[in-house]
Amino acid sequence: MDRTIIPIRNMHCKSCELLIERALLRIPGIKSANVNFHRSEAVIHSHGTLDLERVRQAVEEAGYEVGESEKRLWLTRDSNEYGYLAIGGLLLLALYILASRSGLLQLSMASAAGTDIVSAILIGLTAGISTCMALVGGLVLGVSARHAEKHPEASVLQKFRPHIFFNVGRIGAFFILGGLLGTLGGFLSPSAGVLGILTMLVAAVMLLLGMQLTEIFPRLNSYKLTLPSALSRALGISQHHTKEYSHRSAMTLGALTFFLPCGFTQLMQMNAIASGGFLPGGIIMAAFAIGTAPGLLGIGGLTSIVHGLGAKIFFKTAGLLVVAFAIFNLTNGYRMTGWEPFWEMQGNRVPTQTTSTVEEGVQIVRMLQTARGYEPNAFVVKRGVPVRWIVNATDPNSCAASINFPAFSLSKYLSPGENIIEFTPLQTGTLRFSCSMGMYPGSFTVID
């Protein structure tokens, strides 16, 4: 019995494998044929020498070609793809205008102040369609749309089920970890720098997923994200392609979103710490996660129902949106680390700087916190003189209420009214701060 491996091009699914296997088995002398579209090859067992010319004929009659796959292009030459991309871009622009007109981008829940369950759910609802949507939703959209695009044969339920498990895992983890925060305090809070790097890593994953979704860069589609094998075993995700998804991994992924630094999530975590008990802390976090579920399930639901031409445009739009979210999160994560923003280095953006007033040897700086960030947000202070930074917080339920000052390793949740932060700058240069998600920035310029 001879064993021959024939490379075959243009296969894309299980049906292609079966089709070629059937065609090959009709050739006299061939005892078995095993075709694998992932490896683009056929393994043939035959009696005597294999008639390669007949194999080639059979493969071509079935609509495929014998030969190694070519390297895929970096940029697609299919002009239709660009057309759909343009439509997607316009749709996204329309969505953006709609969102900013309706005030969705500057949402806050000033009216629902408090830490009871109802307001936790309300804040969750808000987060689920705003900041958490940009981070967690972006990730969900990227992963699920990519999955739906690759598996068009899956039924609506098959595509939607992972989202239910994802949210169940998320709510469960929020309850348990929220409870732990309530009992043990802020032991689970990594530093802003760590969160910043985490955000950028997630953003990088989103960037790749988003670009794959647009189908404009065929070469990128050969890159599959695989976790290190030890980690994927621990999460219950096997490397084998038939097991690329499991309910357990969807739940684990949902649970891990506890650590994604979406502004509102951190705000609720502060509330859970303040609650001082397992049950109240857990309930606050779980209620918040339940609140975010409609937004996250909605975005997941969309990816499971689209099909046909609508799907083509949807995936393009989703791809662009995920890329936009990725860039947003990349800059946010970068700001959280407190590093010098390279896009502002040449001094191409000089913010209007406010100087401090000096009283009794202390430099006094006043800043207003609103749902839109900080005003003013650029200050000039003198080196070596103590600074009293008075932050008047007006909106405790916006993400700007959680402030981050990496130079002095300060992470603080602003209480409504005046918050006083005192520090002494010892070196000239720029000290940056931002809200804990990195969305709203500000800086102190220290001079001699």
Next chain:
Amino acid sequence: MITILTIPGIHCDACATLIKDVSTDFPEIQSVAVDTTSKRVTLEHADGFPKERWIDAIEELGDTYKVDPIS
């Protein structure tokens, strides 16, 4: 005679070709039309076409090709 069946797992042209290919094993079948969007297979065949045997042959291909029992 015409028989229309739904196979929800159909998703591409290769599936369509595969179903047509299996159908060639049945001399009673005169023509096969597969619509990949509606997932519908339209068979034109002579009387005495062994429908159950055809369904078995299709379903033997794999789990993807379950023939919808309602149709």
